[in-house]
Amino acid sequence: MPHTIFLVEDDPRLCAELTALLERYGYLCRAAEEFEDVPGQVLGSGAHLVLLDLNLPRYDGYHICRELRRSSGIPIIVVTSRATELDELMSMNLGADDFLTKPYNTQILLARMARLLERSYPAGGSAGILSHRGLTLDLGRGAVLFAGGEADLTRNETRILQLLLKKPGYIVTRDELMTGLWQTDAFVDDNTLTVNVNRLRKKLDGLGAGDYLATRRGQGYQIV
DSSP: OOOEEEEEOSOHHHHHHHHHHHHHTTOEEEEOSOSSSHHHHHHHHTOSEEEEOSOOSSSOHHHHHHHHHHHOOOOEEEEESOOOHHHHHHHHHTTOSEEEESSOOHHHHHHHHHHHHHHHSOTTOTTOEEEETTEEEETTTTEEEETTEEEEOOHHHHHHHHHHHTSTTSEEEHHHHHHHHHTTTOOOOHHHHHHHHHHHHHHHHHHTOGGGEEEETTTEEEEO
16 A cells, blocks of 8 residues: 655645656655645645645644644654754754755655655554554554553654564563664663653553553563
């Protein structure tokens, strides 16, 4: 099943050109129809990745990125004519996964999209769903579901649970988890990992699934 890309671009010509390019490479495309509630459109589209401009008519891309990160771990690539280091830094700090300036090399854009999609939806999981014994992680929305309940996860919490659910029943070492988080450009040290695991466990507890995440002292963590 092809991945769906959501375009947030207010220039109709650029949006049409980008849509044609992506469809030629096998992607499905959705685009913002109006700019009043872009996050709502993105989350309702079932998209797997967002290409986000910063210069928009209603709310700028920073606002949209921030709002998406409140409820979703969907991959976001900022594609903008703003080319300063401050723009890139602000975008990344608000949760964007990558940053490209216009005009860009289309092959570089496609390569970065492919890498980010592969990392976010592993093992051909185009729907971005990982499950084990009734516990489900929705990677696209950054949410964990269990027994009819649901909890939103931060990007780090989503990545930790993703790494654990890829190896259910096996111990994942703290070093493996930190390496996996570093690959998402997140700054993680030993204390940060402990804090994130504890927050994840608290959210699982709230769903009645706290016993799914086991600590193996001196070794790491395990989904049981």
